[in-house]
Amino acid sequence: xxxxxxxxxxxxxxxxxxxxxxxxxxxxxxxxxxxxxxxxxxxxxxxxxxxxxxxxxxxxxxxxxxxxxxxxxxxxxxxxxxxxxxxxxxxxxxxxxxxxxxxxxxxxxxxxxxxx
Amino acid sequence: xxxxxxxxxxxxxxxxxxxxxxxxxxxxxxxxxxxxxxxxxxxxxxxxxxxxxxxxxxxxxxxxxxxxxxxxxxxxxxxxxxxxxxxxxxxxxxxxxxxxxxxxxxxxxxxxxxx
Numbered sequence: 001x002x003x004x005x006x007x008x009x010x011x012x013x014x015x016x017x018x019x020x021x022x023x024x025x026x027x028x029x030x031x032x033x034x035x036x037x038x039x040x041x042x043x044x045x046x047x048x049x050x051x052x053x054x055x056x057x058x059x060x061x062x063x064x065x066x067x068x069x070x071x072x073x074x075x076x077x078x079x080x081x082x083x084x085x086x087x088x089x090x091x092x093x094x095x096x097x098x099x100x101x102x103x104x105x106x107x108x109x110x111x112x113x114x115x116x
Numbered sequence: 117x118x119x120x121x122x123x124x125x126x127x128x129x130x131x132x133x134x135x136x137x138x139x140x141x142x143x144x145x146x147x148x149x150x151x152x153x154x155x156x157x158x159x160x161x162x163x164x165x166x167x168x169x170x171x172x173x174x175x176x177x178x179x180x181x182x183x184x185x186x187x188x189x190x191x192x193x194x195x196x197x198x199x200x201x202x203x204x205x206x207x208x209x210x211x212x213x214x215x216x217x218x219x220x221x222x223x224x225x226x227x228x229x230x231x
Contacts, residue, residue, distance in 0.1 A: 006159070032217055043206065043221045044160075093159050097217070103148055103167055103210075105219060107160040 003027050004096050006108035013084055014116055021079045021111045023094030030096035033077040034105060035069060038091040050077045084115040118143045118211045122222035129197045130230050137192040137225045139181075139207030146212040149190040150219065151181055154204040163205075166190060167212075177201070197229045 003026040013019050023033055032051050036044040048069050050056045056069035066088075068080040077096075081088055091112050095105040119142045129135040141147055148167050152160035164175025171183040181192045190207060207222040 002162075004159070034217075034219075041224075043223045046218060049217055091157075095160075104150070104162060104165060106162060107152070109159040110157070112157065 002098060002106040004094065004106050004108040006094055006111050008111060009109060010112045012114045012116065015085055016083055018080055018082045019084055019113060021092055023077045023096070023108050025075045025096040028098045029074040030098060031074065032097040033071055034095045035079050036093045036095065038093060044093065081113065086115045089113055089115045118209050118220045120207050120209050120220055120222040122207055122225045124225050126226045126228070128228045128230060131199055132196050135194050135197045135227065137205050137227060139190045139192065139222060140188050141190060141209040142188060143209060143211040148210045148212050149183060150208040151175065151179070151192050152206045152208065154206065160206060199229045199231050202227055202229045
């Protein structure tokens with residue numbers, strides 16, 4: 001149990017385009033989902049916290065107009081990188097907190113974004 | 117404020133030997149502590165957690181960790197290392213406050229098990 005998927009696993013896009021990344025909890029309902037960014041050989045940086053049916057809470061320094069987050073259901077959250085630039089290239093990882101297990105986050109496999 | 121320190125970027129252990137990956141934390145109140153493992157180009161896999169109760173926590177793949185409140189540590193251990201344990205390990209902490217959802221991660225320790 002507690003499986004989280006992300007799609008796509010890898011995406012290459014041109015500068016200026018928008019990219020949508022999906023995060024799904026496959027076998028549980030997630031009240032809260034989190035979006036992280038990981039730079040090479042670095043730790044995870046929390047970008048935003050997403051609660052179903054409400055606006056996401058962004059961390060300081062993260063542009064909410066650039067990184068659009070939608071949490072439309074208890075099993076799906078999406079991150080859209082708008083007008084992507086090469087500096088947005090990174091590994092994006094989502095996690096989901098189970099409804100009945102409030103103290104553990106389960107992570108997706110990550111999405112490698114490369115902006116040319 | 118909550119923070120985590122993993123003092124070692126790299127740990128090398130011979131196969132079959134015991135391993136320890138160190139983690140210390142800082143929180144204002146009581147901590148919730150976690151260990152995750154990451155394989156190349158993959159997300160994080162949950163290993164174990166300490167919430168309350170017994171200070172020695174057992175987790176997946178034979179790993180365990182000991183919560184030490186006086187030393188504010190939560191070191192990850194395994195009695196006999198396997199080559200397949202080679203990966204990047206992250207310690208994380210969350211202060212046990214209602215409404216605090218955020219996990220703070222350490223910088224990671226790369227564990228290499230030498231055959």
